[in-house]
Amino acid sequence: MTTSNATAASRDINFDAFRDPVLARELIARIHELAGDRQINLMEVCGTHTMSIGRYGFRSVMPAGVKLLSGPGCPVCVTANHDIDHAIALARMDDAIITTFGDMMRVPGSSTSLAQMKAAGRDIRIVYSPLDALDIAAANPERQVIFMGVGFETTTPTIAACILEAEARDLPNFSVYCAHKTTPAALRAIANDPETRIDGFILPGHVSTITGLAPYTFLVDEFQTPGVVTGFEPVDILEGVAELVRLVVSGKPAIENAYQRGVSTDGNAVARALVAQAFEPCDAEWRGLGTIPASGLRIRDAFARFDASRRFSVQIEPTVEPRGCRCGDVLRGAITPGNCPLFGRACTPEHPVGPCMVSSEGSCAAYFRYREA
């Protein structure tokens, strides 16, 4: 979701400039010049950034001391096993239609995945927009249609809109299993983590279209750590990294916006109002980061009938964490995927052990898929 201004502006933008190889090479040279031989740890906290950095092969062109670490930016990956098991338990209900983003399909829970449930005959459908789940509910009034609500600020406004729309259309057979999380809470947990030293954050482009810059100022005020919001094209990312390195080297931390064509300082107030109408903050469990206060979203009591977890009482299997999997450490930047003993051996995209190897935004999947030659 973007602001109307950004949409209008994007029509006039020549996107080739953001893929210009000459500009990209200049920025790489600038990063080398700025960083010198300093050790600088930067973390990207958006799964799409992780994938893009991998696809563009940027890790291999950074100065030796500049590390681009992946953070808890993959919504599926940070979802706790217990929540995945809960979603799977809902999918076991007779006559339920489960609607989900594609990412969730192959994520292993304690004993199975939605993809395996589908193969076993359960009705599980991939949708690109949750609004499509509403149409499926309208078309199947005798069946319960449950949407698997996973995601950060980028996805929550649409899901809030869905809940409000379901109320307006009086769709009694639609509900959401809500495992939504908020980004700033995770950033705080990382900044507080004594095992991880992050010198600067590459802030998420999509999430920031909704939040604006205000939720990040604590990074500077409390942790003296800079952050730069960046876009997703090659030049966007390099520009963001160059600016972040400059801020780190200067010792004058700030929060900056290098993605002005998509993100405004104030973000999207309309979208945030929708979210506030449908959801309220709650404590949430994150894979790798544990329970973080007020880092999740819960459907408000006024809309309880659309909350699948309150509406259906299901038997959830005991949580079994995958043996040897270090997704949790990967998600908080304590190790890179290659440092996990399972990576590329017991754990591959074909036979994933943990969620980070499954999701198209997962760090391990990105490192494996775009391993550098």
Add this chain to the structure above:
Amino acid sequence: MAHSDTVLLGHGSGGQMMKRIIDDVFLEAFGSPELLAGNDAGVGTLPATGRIAMSTDSFVVTPQFFPGGNIGRLAICGTVNDVATSGANVRYLSCGFILEEGYPMDDLRRIVTTMAETAREAGVRIVTGDTKVVERGGADGVYINTAGVGEVPEGVNLSGANCQPGDVILVSGTLGDHGIAVMSQREGLAFGTTIETDAAPLNHLIAAVMEAAPHVRCFRDPTRGGLASTLNEFASASGVNMEIKEDAVPVRDEVRGACDMLGYDVLQVANEGKMVAVVPADEADAALSAMHGSRYGENAAIIGTVGSVSGDPVVRVRTPWGSTRILDMLVGEQLPRIC
């Protein structure tokens, strides 16, 4: 017997209803002398080079209709292209239908008409066929199997195992069009787009390249798994590394945008009307001109080269800013991401 608007179980019964659907729908459209003879087997001739090429493929795509084409066009092009990659002159096709009870007869007619038109364009004849009807829920509308036969000219020995260090890799046009066109129509994924499927018979394009580049090593159509699978198959069969230049690979802006949105790698997206060719370096320009001069080849490009011999072959992509990464085969199914 009244005409039916939908396919009924009786249409696969072997009796009068089946004769009617064969006469009215299939013979009407395909009408080759071999089919009209009404025998169980179609009999045709092949010149006596002593070698035939044969391939078969089944088509189960949903939805059956998508921008720029339908399952019928795929069913002809897919098999024609598979046979043609051997360098054979594609002559004859068989075609088997598995129909779901209740499928609209008009849709079936549209599919069959498209198949007839496409076969005509490719210059191949459908010489035998089969129809089965399964109960509602037993299939998803229409499944089609086609098999094709062609004769391989004297001296032609194309194979993915023929690639040699220094060879040049070409692709006949923009990648990803078909995969994204179909994806744009899926339930729950529909998005507005002007992208159309690229499904096309490429036997004439292949013939033109073979004439221009007589030492061409191999052809393959990068269907499911896209260019990534095709190049990994070549590299592994020939025991050689390969490298492509990312910015040399032709991709439509709309397709690139859709891939970015869905989180797909365009190099792993399916194509139906594209051909990858590997040729010796000194025949590369001639092969490229031949593609440019052929229908469906106007966006052809040289995209990379065959590297050194290797016991553990790897396909690499070189980015415009000098980094390289490994291009893997797709694992499982492509699934759209969350944000």
